[in-house]
Amino acid sequence: MKYLEPSTLEEALDLLDEHGDTAKVIAGGQSLLILLRERLVTPEVLIGLSAIEPLKRLEINGETRIGAMVTHAAVEQDARISERWPVLAVAEAAVSTVQIRNRGTLCGNVAHGFPTADPPAALIACDASVHLVSKRGGQRLVAAEDFFIGLMETAARPDELVTAITLPAQPPQARGAYLKYATRALDFAIVGAACRLVLGSDGAVLEARIGLNGAANHTLRAREAERVLIGERPTPVLLERAGQAAALESSPLSDVDGSEDYKRRIIAVYTRRVLMRALGEG
Amino acid sequence: MAKQHIQLDVNGIPYDVLVEPDRSLADALRDDLGLTGTKRACNEGECASCAVHLDGTVVNSCLVLAVQAARHRVTTIEGLARNGKLDPVQQAFADLFAAQCGYCTPGMVMTAKALLATNPKPSEQEVRQGIRGNLCRCTGYAKIVDAIMAASGQAPPRVDEVERPSKHRVVGRSLPRTDAREKVTGRAAYAYDMRLPGMLYGEILRSPLPHARITSLDTSVAEAIPGVVAVYTQKDMPQTKFGAFVQDETALADGVVRYVGEGVAAVIAVDEQTALRGIEAIDVEFEPLPGVFDPEEAMREGAAQVHPDVERNIVAHNRVLAGDLEAGFAAADHVFEDRFVTGRQCHACLEPHAVIADHDASGRVTLHMSTQSTFFDRFSLMGIFGMAANKIRIIAPYLGGGFGSKSETHSIYVVAIQASMNLGRPVKMFHSRDEEFMASRTRHPEIIDIKTGVRQDGTITARSARVILDNGAYTSYGPGVSLTQSMLGGAVYRIPAYRYDGYTVYTNNPFGGAFRGFGSPQFTFAAECHTDMIAERLGMDPVEFRLKNLSRAGDRAISGPALDSCGVYECVEKAAEAIGWREKRSNPKAGRGVGIACGVHFTSGKFHPHVNADFCAAGVKVNEDGSVSLMIGATEMGTGAATTATAQICAEELGVELGAVDVVTSDSETIPADFGTYGSRVTTLAGNAVRDACAQVREQLFRVAGEGLAAKTDELAMGDGKVFVRSEPERSMDLAAVVQSSLFRDRDGRQIMAQAHYDAPCSLPDPETGVGDFAMSYSFGAHAVEVEVDEETGQVRIVDFVAATDCGNLINPALAESQVEGGAAQGIGYGLMEDLVCENGMVLNPRFSTYKIPTALEMPPIRSLWVETNDARGPYGAKGLAEMGLVPTAPAIANAVYDATGARLHRIPLTPERVLAGLDAVRRPEGVRS
């Protein structure tokens, strides 16, 4: 295996194109190094992104653009993010441990496509987009909700690089929250629920976005739960129904943290709770 | 893999190194630069023992590539202290007992330092959040949090001794640990970190199947890998089987594997990576055999046999028969019977098992290893290799935790010795984290049926218990665990008639061994939940029911223990009061509850039918400058007993300051025979040996000083580093002068030196009845907890925790408190989350991320209370402590969960899913949320 550290994006794309399947991009390495150590991936070339200056930028003007080498810690600690995209800030603070957040990147986390990671649900709730670039295919933009496909499977092609994640300015009346259910705070989520609600002047839900980590082999947008809410005024019964809908549209995996049935119940509870939290009631 | 040349800037020093691109920064620091203060306890980013600063932020160095760290600033623990002056965080850790075994300490210090750099005055909760990624298995995090708060100037820099004045000068005081400085600087030596010149590395290929015959094994590809020096299978190993109770183990599988993780073949290579590549290249074929995974099934006729000729897989049956059981049950108004099941807890020491075997040309093998008992290991290895005792030298440096797992022969020891003999080079072997989980012993899971007769007024009339221990594939300490719980099971309450039957049963699961508590936590979980259930059925308050039946000082327990001192009654009273028992039980709040449980543990003891001895040894030498060298046979596994408690006793006895005593521990060649560190025995047994050795040394000193001072020896006393005439203290001689006068004289010179052997007064249980006073003394404790249960998820949070303990008098209160706090953490883990989950023998969670131990955030503050009973047998009235800290924790939690929810759980751990199922079962239909 060779380690290469291109200093421009173009070089990186050339390398990816040249080495194809035999190459792997490394950002913070907080997931990749474990895969390497367990021989789950065996690349011939590792392409380090840490020398590409533009990828280290976190820019905000209306929308926020978080470059590929921006760490979890940088997102979590940015005062503008916690003010304007608090759902993401909370999800970032929920990631693992300070050591991992200092090194791991938001884009790497998303590219890794792990179903119980924290940020993905928040990104869906915030209507984020993933920016992809390849030498052959050029640029494209994929909505977060379409990006996660399966267990460590995403819409990105092997030769594509995630260059940034953008979050649009949140609607003025939006309320959001992220809630994580795990055995211990440092664990991957058993269930992570994120939401963004916009209420009309009559108090009815105009817009709802719900993202669920741990609800399937990939992070989901809980559209059925959203449908329950749209046009209705939030009441305890309605939120409970939304939770039940989320549980129904989920297909969580049984593991040592709990059975599929148990997790479905947690999804119902946490979906309801995250909605309540967003509405300032929990 | 082609190496790359990089420059690493570590602690301000540039280093040129040649590394493979996949080499981690942790490995480069440790192996290439020799900076082993950075630990590597998991190698998977899950423990932060490897935390360093990279450009000022804290990262796990096992998850950074060395090539990525090039051109960045790396700071390690070695870079903190300057010119011998500790960094304030290190100083606080040293002064406030924050390092026990010390293996998590460097990572913890680096993390704390980074936290304080960005948040100089964190709240306690922020500190806990900040270190949530740093696992510690010893401290329960309490003293670590204290130290970080102190380093930030928000808490006292030293333990406050005002509240607890000591009658003595040194003993009874919270003096900082003597090994603290080594540990906070990362300089303390551990076997896992050591390297010898010319050293080779061994790795073991382990079985993926729980029960199978090895039909073919092709090592040729592995042997051909450049750098692979040898590949071994069992035919290359000694054929003598080993095991503490039943000799059923071999170094590598004897043709059949009996659990997932059993060694199949070993590869010895020039480095760790090559050895790992070697085991991957071995081609093995297995023929699966029917397995048995449930001990009850294993006991049925016709069940698959784990070992030939062991009828119904029952390898041992331990029994206690005491009193007239039939009459006891007949005298009862009610007989209650309940069944309980316990989980498979893992030791999860931060330092994995490690050994370096160095066989030299003279035929002697020197072992540097992470062992709790150089004596037991040498004894066992002598038998395996047919070697003379003086040809096996075992040196145990500091242990990064042990908790029982490091008290017997592990296959890596045998393989490393054999390989070193064959190859003439030192060979290092150690467990990876998953091997540590699968192949280094666990606490035995048990099924306990317990039956108690009571009169209407709550008096116990009889008790019987039938226990099945899931032994796993080999026996290890199984029968000893059963014996200990059988004896202790009769000692907490006054029980007129008692019967215990314990069946140790083979299965194709990972196997159990010695683990802090040694049978007591399992039995206590059952007995103390059962106790609450009985009280409720009788309509009595659980505390009242206990107080009515508890053993008292002077009792001889039905199972034999002579309870010369016994403070369990006071422990229960104190714990109940401190948790607010009366008030909280009479004002129930939804989802909140309090629970209590009590228990007993022994101070060492005789639990092996062929070992009618229980001893520790100490040597004391006073040097020509008056300084004192103390030789302790026990090892320092983290408790501070071997390095600090014994030194305090020595300093007290010889009238010197603690700083004048230097401790050397555990070298089988230079230190007298000693059973080692286990069974809460070091402070007491070694402490008594220290007292005896000091008394002899005192006599020697007095003889010489008597000449110099023209006084009779019985007129002399010691203090302030001097020998003086009691009636005229100014007539004195410095210790230095006394020793010099003894050593430097024209002929007739003598050493001022003595060694002592302390044999604990106790006896083996009667082989027929199983009754006996099997331990030197018995410690007691009661834990009271308050929990909050999320009734929708089943998740339990502990909000308050009181531990009242009777371990006799305290030799060092802060050290004692550390044991209780660390015990409580393991008890909370045992009760709530720790379980090595095996499905048909397959281990589902062999990592720190899936086998969950409490972090700083799961730990409530622990309030320690003491009942100092002044035991006549122990030094300064002390009894054993280290294990007591976790014995009653799990049932206290289960009882609190019952109080909070009405759900009685019979099985630990109380996972949220089990709690929720329990809640479902008791919720009345109209109570269900719509």
Ligand SMILES: Cc1cc2nc3c(=O)[nH]c(=O)nc-3n(C[C@H](O)[C@H](O)[C@H](O)COP(=O)(O)OP(=O)(O)OC[C@H]3O[C@@H](n4cnc5c(N)ncnc54)[C@H](O)[C@@H]3O)c2cc1C
């Ligand atoms: C012990 C532990 C606990 C964790 N707990 C949590 C948790 O609780 N919650 C949570 O959300 N996460 C958790 N994580 C994961 C963490 O968030 C990682 O940082 C993240 O998943 C990966 O980010 P990275 O920058 O380290 O990516 P890398 O490890 O460098 O890369 C991950 C994968 O993404 C690919 N990749 C990375 N960057 C790009 C890119 N720009 N374009 C294309 N592909 C790319 C890599 O090739 C690789 O396949 C945990 C990790 C560990 C080790």
Ligand code: FES
């Ligand atoms: S060794 Fe690096 S986190 Fe455990």
Ligand code: FES
């Ligand atoms: S002191 Fe923390 S692991 Fe031992």
